[in-house]
Amino acid sequence: MRPFHYSRPGSVGEAVRALGADPGAEVIAGGTDLVTLLRDGVRAPSQLVDVNRLGLDRLSWQPNGSVHIGAMCRNAVDDSRLRRAYPGLVQALRSGASPQIRNRASFGGNLLQRTRCAYFRLPEFDCNKRNPGSGCAALNGDGAQTALFGASPSCVAVHPSDCAVALVALNAVVHVEGPAGARRIPIEEFHVLPGETPQRETALRRDELVVAIELPPAPPSHYLKFRDRTSFAFALVSAAVAVEVSGGTVRSARIALGGVAAKPWRCLAAERELVGKPFTAPSIAKAGDAATEGAKPRPGNEYKVELVRRVVRRALTELGNA
Template sequence: MPLRRVQQHPRRHRGRRAPVTRGGVVDTFEYKRPGTVREALRLIATHPDAEIIAGGTDLVTLLRDRVRTPARLVDINGLPLDGLRWSRDGVRIGALCRNAVDDPRLAAAYPVLVRALRSGASPQIRNRATFGGNLLQGVRCPYFRLPEFACGRREPGTGCAAIEGDGRLLGIFGTSAACIAVHPSDCAVALLALDATVVVEGARGTRRIPVGDLHRLPGDTPHVEHALRDGELVVAVEVPASPFAARSTYVKFRERASYAFALASAAVAVHSERGVVRDARVCLGGVAPKPWRAHTAESALRGRRLDAAAIEAAAEAATAGAAPRPDNAYKVELVRGVVRRALTELLVK
């Protein structure tokens, strides 16, 4: 099937001077490395085309392929945003905490989060990748990452080459006529199941955004990817102590046993009293433009014993509202499979 290609302009943002190109020399940008959050916010706010760089594991590939062409890079690695801070209310994870974080308390309190982190990328990438960057990484739709194809997420109003093209890896929930990409983060799916909150700083102070509200569904504005306002910086993720966090797990299905993004994944957590499920979380990854909460599956579990019949009902309910294409209809069965497998793991917890 023919795919729509777009004419590449050397630099696509807001009519700045034409830069040197890949074929010739290199793109130019300012590089700044602030030492305080205040200075970072100033550097982001005072340049209309500034971009934050943390671990750089995603952004550098986007710069290399000219998907992103910032004029100023603000390297936040000098900011005091690392580490875990525990309290009775839960844990606060600094935005610069690496995805390789190794803390036995985290594994005991939030198994779903540690399993999701370990299922991502490779050890080398996890050593570099940060929590903030993982949540805000770009989608892995091949058409988004190849500037010669139309992508309204990359360039507003240009359409979606994926819709006419190969959608095998793409979404079955929450997509639109303008975009069918899926969000690639494993960690975000686990954080959604844990009712986590993203803490952001900006010129107007501190805001807290529930992880479920951080990423936007594409609708007809796919380029509006998340709820951060211009000039805002993620400084931490707060994960509350909750009755179901300890009985939680993450199951990911992918094309290879490691070093691959989810085709479908499930983060599940269950709180039972006297053998009856009081509350549950069933969240899905690899199937929607944002981490996807399967409310219908959670309802199918509440008030029941967690047994094979309840698990089957939840697995079936998890696909409610799915709108697959012929080439990604296999994901419907994958969703049932990962939910079934994840909940079955909780039977022995």
């Protein structure tokens, strides 16, 4: 591990100034991802800015029924109102990592965790994300974990978060603070597709700090995750669904997929199959089919297409039965 300067700001303003003053500085929150990247030589920041003591660890319910989740709330967050209002989010959080990791991992860090692509995490391989311009070893490597949607010739990695997938279905907004003040980034615009710059993963500027996640009031939601083993594994494919039904008709639907793209992948075509229809098996089956629209399978990940179809169908069915 390369030496770094450790700083522990006492306010968000100080943290932002520290990031701005040192182009090599990175934020450390729970550290559950970053420490492994430091140890493996994947990251070598000149400075770590510790944001654990900025008072960003609070849940704050707003008069209009929305909630602001502090960026340093841990992924083990246990709040009965959050469970009732956003079951899909709490299911997503509980399906991630292990209890010990959830006790340390933060909401902000969860959004900013790096891909689990093995070629990114092993410095002996070429990776445009880790070392821009070096190439992508995954293109001719093991394709089983790679992206179905939104990949580029530069990068086929997927985002590993469960939480972020639920946040897309729940229409979250990311609150950030930077030198110019506060800014709100809709969750769908927070993560970006790789294009020719896979090293750039989010809309966050390097001197900005995620301070909270805002969730508006949401319809019933559900999260379903498929993985190689029952627990403590990243998603092969997951789906978060949030559907508002009244009078037997779907009024609104938001569907997002995990494990298939460099960002949580919103399925607009699947949503369109539901809105205005009864929330029943035939329309749910059509939504599952539509969720695969635009999929570009690569050698090794073809299985994900059928998995997307079934995960979406089952997530919606379970939500309907709940």
